[in-house]
Amino acid sequence: MSENSKKSVIIIGTGLVGSLCACFMAKRGYQVNVYERRQDIRTGKEVRGKSINLALSHRGRNALRDVELEEDILKTAIPLKGRFLHGINGGLKSVIYDPILKNCIYSLGRNYLNKKLLEATNKYSNIKHHFEHMLTKCDLSKGTITFLNLKTCEEIQETADLIIGADGAHSKLRLYMQQMPQFQYTQTYIEHGYLELYIPPEKSCKMQPNHLHIWPRCEFMMIALPNQDSSWTVTLFMPFKIFYQLTKKEEVIRFFQDYFSDAVELIGKEQIVDVFLNTHPSQLISVKCSPYHAGSKFLIIGDAAHAMVPFYGQGMNAGFEDCFLLNKLLDKNNDNIVVTLDEYTQLRVRNAQAICDLAMYNYLEMRNLVNTTSFALRKILDNQLFKLFPNLWIPLYNSVSFSTMDYQRCIENRKWQDNVLRTAFIITGLFIIISLLISRY
Numbered sequence: 340m341s342e343n344s345k346k347s348v349i350i351i352g353t354g355l356v357g358s359l360c361a362c363f364m365a366k367r368g369y370q371v372n373v374y375e376r377r378q379d380i381r382t383g384k385e386v387r388g389k390s391i392n393l394a395l396s397h398r399g400r401n402a403l404r405d406v407e408l409e410e411d412i413l414k415t416a417i418p419l420k421g422r423f424l425h426g427i428n429g430g431l432k433s434v435i436y437d438p439i440l441k442n443c444i445y446s447l448g449r450n451y452l453n454k455k456l457l458e459a460t461n462k463y464s465n466i467k468h469h470f471e472h473m474l475t476k477c478d479l480s481k482g483t484i485t486f487l488n489l490k491t492c493e494e495i496q497e498t499a500d501l502i503i504g505a506d507g508a509h510s511k512l513r514l515y516m517q518q519m520p521q522f523q524y525t526q527t528y529i530e531h532g533y534l535e536l537y538i539p540p541e542k543s544c545k546m547q548p549n550h551l552h553i554w555p556r557c558e559f560m561m562i563a564l565p566n567q568d569s570s571w572t573v574t575l576f577m578p579f580k581i582f583y584q585l586t587k588k589e590e591v592i593r594f595f596q597d598y599f600s601d602a603v604e605l606i607g608k609e610q611i612v613d614v615f616l617n618t619h620p621s622q623l624i625s626v627k628c629s630p631y632h633a634g635s636k637f638l639i640i641g642d643a644a645h646a647m648v649p650f651y652g653q654g655m656n657a658g659f660e661d662c663f664l665l666n667k668l669l670d671k672n673n674d675n676i677v678v679t680l681d682e683y684t685q686l687r688v689r690n691a692q693a694i695c696d697l698a699m700y701n702y703l704e705m706r707n708l709v710n711t712t713s714f715a716l717r718k719i720l721d722n723q724l725f726k727l728f729p730n731l732w733i734p735l736y737n738s739v740s741f742s743t744m745d746y747q748r749c750i751e752n753r754k755w756q757d758n759v760l761r762t763a764f765i766i767t768g769l770f771i772i773i774s775l776l777i778s779r780y
């Protein structure tokens with residue numbers, strides 16, 4: 340029996356991050372107990388929450404590869420090589436993410452991916468699932484945690500060497516950590532919400548394949564990602580105040596005809612009106628906190644530690660990277676949990692907070708900046724410089740989505756690039772002025 344098989348870990352939540360984390364910990368040889376308040380999604384009825392599909396990129400793939408899941412999951416994923424912009428006057432434009440190295444992001448169904456990750460846990464006999472068990476209490480000083488069995492209404496107190504909260508943006512474990520001295524916490528609900536619509540498979544031939552479609556409209560935007568059954572999931576992100584102004588069938592149809600005329604036929608007026616008048620737009624939250632660990636055994640990962648707005652498509656990817664990093668640190672520290680947790684917080688907080696900020700910025704880029712000439716010129720310049728200096732000039736989107744560069748460094752790198760370009764423009768301008776002056780005299 341290895342030393343690790345004596346180590347025990349409790350994971351709270353079988354969402355995307357909790358399920359992947361269970362695989363990582365089981366692969367280390369730990370005894371893993373996973374508690375989830377919902378039913379097993381593989382056998383229970385489908386639960387709708389958040390988005391229907393997600394974009395998987397480099398960091399997520401990197402983590403999946405480490406537990407031998409990448410190949411299987413990518414089999415059904417749909418590669419997206421760029422953005423497809425729908426102008427308000429009917430203009431269409433494809434903007435490739437990475438024309439140099441041809442990297443793609445991948446569209447995947449959320450439920451499909453979650454089921455795949457849960458199925459992957461079957462491979463490990465040292466993982467035990469406890470569905471319909473809700474975390475209700477936590478004693479950080481004693482290192483114990485209490486679950487309510489939702490079927491029997493029985494309360495169970497548990498402990499382990501390591502207790503990981505992967506219980507999402509409204510984490511109960513984090514709530515207990517918030518009572519610790521010096522725990523920093525901020526949450527921001529943005530003033531924009533979202534509604535999901537659907538383009539059926541029979542209309543999909545009218546959608547340019549292998550792209551993330553965007554209808555950028557300055558104050559708001561609509562996007563569409565392809566599903567495995569050839570349908571498309573369309574998400575409208577918009578200020579709540581505009582959602583609330585559209586209360587009548589005619590107003591909703593007029594609004595769509597004014598701003599998304601080419602999408603009306605694809606989605607269908609009936610569905611648009613039905614969704615608008617009968618669904619409440621969902622909220623978007625961004626959470627920053629520090630530290631990510633408490634005492635010698637508690638840790639929060641994924642959305643529990645750093646929920647972010649979805650505009651960089653990095654929430655899940657960052658959560659998967661959390662699992663990868665935790666595993667690497669346990670390797671480095673010979674399974675010393677106390678040292679690992681401390682190092683984890685030191686390395687992860689600044690990077691996770693950086694991607695929360697980048698995600699906010701990208702909403703502006705997607706709904707507005709992509710329409711501007713300066714953005715298009717910068718993209719051309721970035722791509723040319725990337726081609727010439729692939730190790731030196733990595734454009735921001737590439738560093739976030741197609742590399743494992745620290746998120747914090749992605750921001751610093753971009754600032755450095757901005758400074759270089761600014762200096763180059765000033766020097767060129769001065770050179771031109773001086774040349775003109777010399778040629779006149």
Ligand SMILES: Cc1cc2nc3c(=O)[nH]c(=O)nc-3n(C[C@H](O)[C@H](O)[C@H](O)COP(=O)(O)OP(=O)(O)OC[C@H]3O[C@@H](n4cnc5c(N)ncnc54)[C@H](O)[C@@H]3O)c2cc1C
Nearest residue numbers: 352354355356376394474506507641642649652654655656
């Ligand atoms: C509209 C939208 C689009 C997105 N698109 C992308 C994208 O393209 N790419 C990307 O990388 N990310 C995307 N994200 C972010 C991504 O969805 C999240 O980052 C990811 O789901 C986080 O996973 P998680 O496992 O940490 O949390 P969750 O998926 O929220 O899972 C938490 C789990 O914990 C369980 N739980 C909660 N409380 C308790 C309790 N008290 N006791 C027991 N169990 C509990 C829940 O039932 C759930 O199963 C998007 C998010 C949104 C809202």
